Amino acid sequence: MLHKTKNMLIAGLSAIIIFSTQVQAVTPSPQMIEQFKQLPKSEQERIAKQYGVDPSMLSASSATTTVSNPQVVKPRSKVNNVLDQSEDEALTQQTKTAAKVDAIDNKKEQQLKPFGYDLFAGSPTTFAPVSDVPVPSEYMVGPGDTINVQLYGKENNNYQLMVGRDGAVQFPDLGPISLVGLSFAEARSLLQDKIAQSMIGINANITMGELRSIRIFVAGDAYQPGSYTVSSLSTITQALFISGGINQIGSLRNIQLKRQGKTVGSLDLYDLLMRGDASGDIRLQSGDVVFIPSTGGTVSVMGEVRRPAIYELKNNETMADIIKMASGLNPGAFPKASVVERFSDKAVKTVINVDLTAQNGLNQAVKNGDVLNVKSASNRIDNAITIAGAVIRPGKYQWTKQIKVADLLPSIWGNLTISADLDYALLVREINQRGDIEVHRIALGKAITEPFSEFNLTLKPRDTVLVFDYDDRKQLLNPIIKQLKKQSRFGEAAKLVSINGNVRFPGQYPLTANGNVKELLIAAGGLEEGSYTMSAELTRQIVSQTDGVSIEHKQLNLNEIMTNPSADARLQSKDILTVRMLPDWQDTRWVKIKGEVKFPGTYSIQRGETLKDVIARAGGYTEDAALKSAVFLRQSVKDKERLELAKLSDELRRDIAAKALTNDSPTVGYADAQLMLKELENIQVAGRLVVDLNALSLGIDEANLDLESEDALYIPPKNQTVSVMGQVQHPSTHRYKEGVTFDQYLELSGGSRKRADDDRIYIIKADGSVAMPNESTWFTSSSLMEPGDTIIVPLDTEYKDSLTLWQQVTSIIYNSAIAAAAVATL
Known part of the structure; x- marks a missing residue:
């Protein structure tokens, strides 16, 4: 019988395919596909090959499909409700005034958010039912459900049986089987019994296929109330999710399920969120209404609790219940001094102290609008x-x-x-x-x-x-x-003492218990080198209520204090110890001698030592020493030159500004003015002091001078050149020739330029001194030059709009350059 039926199916399907290909290409109908799927695999391949049918088109519905949940909701716009702790932490560093405490508490209360609503932080984007959940055994089979039947053993077949409106399924060869009022487990058992009785040698595997959809209603304070099509397996929470959840005034603790006008169940989401209890999450039926009423009373919990928030009240909760809702107390909480702000019957806010460590405090009832503030313990x-x-x-x-x-x-x-x-x-x-x-x-x-x-x-x-x-x-x-x-209060002196003078760390120090002078010296890091230990001065204020304040000075021997504890002096508040330096004490001083001396180097000097003394210690001059060209540098002169240079720069800026505002004379060009200022800024002062070593070597005491620390003497070898610089045609250095005059050296450099100031030509002598030809009574144009001299031809100031400071600028530039060049050659 089965073999005959199989041949008929093959013939019928072949005729259909042939006819379809002769007329036009058609898409196989679901009936054709179901018949094709019942054929053996070898027959499917033969028919597809013979008649040019794509097997994938006929078997597409049998391909395994991946079931995935659609995105039902998209995120709601979030508000940052994170508590700002900076102000609260600031209160721990300053006085907690009433106004500041109230301001911080009010801000915290305003930032509290209702608990639980973040669970539905989305709005619906699609109403597609969720279909990837397992079907429980107690699921009630109804019209629209599909039951998958797989037969194996003597024969292998697969059937997809849809439950009709009459509650029956049409089973091939078995006829209609009624499943009205049966659960999935009962329907499976019934079908297996029918197959076992009618088909000998065949076993059956029965599973649920595609489930029917049901239409429900979400009403009340939902985020998006309305009618929704959901899976027949959906529960109250799934209905809440597809509707976007609950709005800010909806209740989380009294969600009602209404069926045919009666309330058949309720859901408290706090049970699910806080305890994981989903026993109240009832499965929905077609036509059910999920009703969300408005929230009841609320209580705000803030302070040292693990989850500060606004909680919904139900069933007369106590303080202990509220603490459980807030997930308990923080380790730094001080529950004994908790405070409840509550509105009285006269609509006035009152404050109630609650001891959450005592049973009567925990059992105290909570009222709508209460604000529980759990205080913190001391830090x-x-x-x-x-x-x-x-x-x-x-x-x-x-x-x-x-x-x-x-x-x-x-x-x-x-x-x-x-x-x-x-x-x-x-x-x-x-x-x-x-x-x-x-x-x-x-x-x-x-x-x-x-x-x-x-x-x-x-x-x-x-x-x-x-x-x-x-x-x-x-x-x-x-x-x-x-x-x-x-x-320090009530006129008492602060317990502080001071030490100054020749100690390592002078300053103010705490007066220690039984503090003495030796301890103060140790606190200051000890004495510096060169301290005068025979006598230090202790200054003390003597305060009298009748005579006022008087000052007492006492001399102390620091040697005795440091070696003999009995000689030490006890200190009082505001005492000042002054440690003196040894008379004529000085730090090690160094001077440098380079060039044409027998033993050049760095020498240590003492106060009062002279240039003549150090030259003698250096072994005197060599035979090649050019005493006239010696360069002597001093740090104090260098500092003074740097100060004078800054003053000259300021004068130059003021002179330029004054010239720019004068109408009766040409103004200085901007480029020229910037050039002069830049030249001044780039000058490296040398600190040269003119010394006359020739006179010193002859024993003239007036040529000698006392040395200072960091002095430097440079004695070059004999110089056989004369330089010409400034406004000449060819600034150059010439070999010194005995008998050649001042004018002749100018002629060797091509003579003066048009812009040269012939009246202000001067000579920088080898020893650093300056000679003006037009001012000296003994110097004439026919006078002879000396080795190492430099002739300076300055710029005519008339070409700089009568800016006479320009001559000073050029003089400083030339003088510094000559001194630097002399030192650099050594």
Whole structure:
């Protein structure tokens, strides 16, 4: 019988395909495809090949398709509700005035957002049903559902049976089978029994295929209420999602499912969000209404809770329930001093203190509009010791009874930095509840190396140990000095002392407990080199309520104080210790001698030593020394020249500005003015001082001079040239010839230019002095020149609009250049 049916199917399908190809190309109908799928694979390939049919077209519906969820919602516009903690943190650093506290609390309350609404942070983009969920056994089969039947064993066949409107499926060879009122598990069992009874030797695998769609309604305070087509497996939460969720006034705790005008269930989303309980998420049926009423009462929870938010009230919750909703308290909470702001019957806001550590406080009922503020605990650490400064591991450490400095810092090499001051450290101790401090000095090196000595102090809770860097103290001292000044009250002098003079770190220091002069010297880093230890001055203010303030000066012997503890002097607030320097003490001074001396080099000098003395120490001059051309440089002269150059630059700018505003004379060109200023800025002053070594070598005392630190003497070899610079045709250097005159050297350089100022020609002598030919009584145009001289022909100032400062500029330029050139040759 089955074989006969198979042959009939093949013949019928072949006839249909042949007829279709003769007339026109047609798309196979679903019936053709279903018949083709029932044929064996070899027959499918033969028919497709014989009649030119694409097998993929006939088997396309049998291809495996990937089921994917469509994007049902798109994100809503989000509002940044992150609490700004900067102002709250600022309150911990300053006085918490009532206005500031209220402002911060109000801002936090305004930034609270309702809990749970972020779950639906989207709006619907498509109403396509979700179809990739497994079908439960209790699913009620209904019209429109598809049941997939796979037969295997004696014969292999696949059927897709659709449930008709009468609730029955048409099973080939078995006829209609009614599935009315059956669940999927019951329908599967019924079909398997029918197949087993009618088809011997054939087994069946039955699964659910495509499910029917149902139409539901979402009403009330939904984000987008309306009618939606959903899968028959959809639940209340899925209906909420496809409608975009709940708007800001909708209730999350009383979502109702209405069926045929009656409420058949309700959903509290807090059960799902907070406890993962989805037992109230009922499956929907066609025609159901998901109704979202407006929210009931609300309570705002802020402060030290894990999840500050606005929560919806239901069923008379208590404070304990609200704390659970907020996911509990933070570790830094102080629930004993919690506060509830509540509107009274007279519409006035009141404040109620609630102890959330007590049972009566936890059991207190919450009312609509309440604002619960859980306060924070103190940030102050009660049982800790702080170590700061030049240590390897700064921070807070636990205090234990009888703990000492060496217990926290047991090793110099292992706990301290290389630059830590082992003689001066401070122990800062709080002495009362308001944070006043007293300061103790620690000899840290002795405390570590001699743990049983008096230097190893016993610590108390909240002590701070400050270890100073030997090269820097201010950073750690400033907060202590500020606190000591701040805690000075009722006319008391701040516990501060000062030291100045010849010490390493002069300045103001805390007055330590039982502080003395020796401790102050150690605090200042000790004495500088050259200190006068026989007498230091201690200045003290004597305050009298009747006579006012008087000043007392006391002389102290620092040698005795440093060696004999009994000679030390106890310090008082506002004492000032002044350490003097030895009379005539000076730092090492150095001068440099280069060039034509027997032993050139750098020499150390003392106060009062002269140029003649150092030249003698250098072995005197060589035979080739040009004493007339010596260059002597001094730092103080260089500083003065730099100052004068700055003044000249300012005068030049003012003169240029004045010329620019004068109508009766031509103005200076901008390019010329900038050139002069640029020349001045680029001048490197030498600091040359004219010395007469020839006179000095003859024993004339007036030519000698006392030396200063950083003086330098350069003695060049004999110079056999004469230079001509400035406004000449060919500025050049000529070999010195005995008997050649001033005019002749000018002629060798081509003579003066048109713009030359012949009346202001001058000569820079080899020793740096300046001679003016038109001013000297002994100097004439026929006078002879000397080796190393330089003739300077300046620019005529008339060509610069009578700007006479130009001559000064050129003079400085030439003089500096000549001195630099003389030094550079050595």
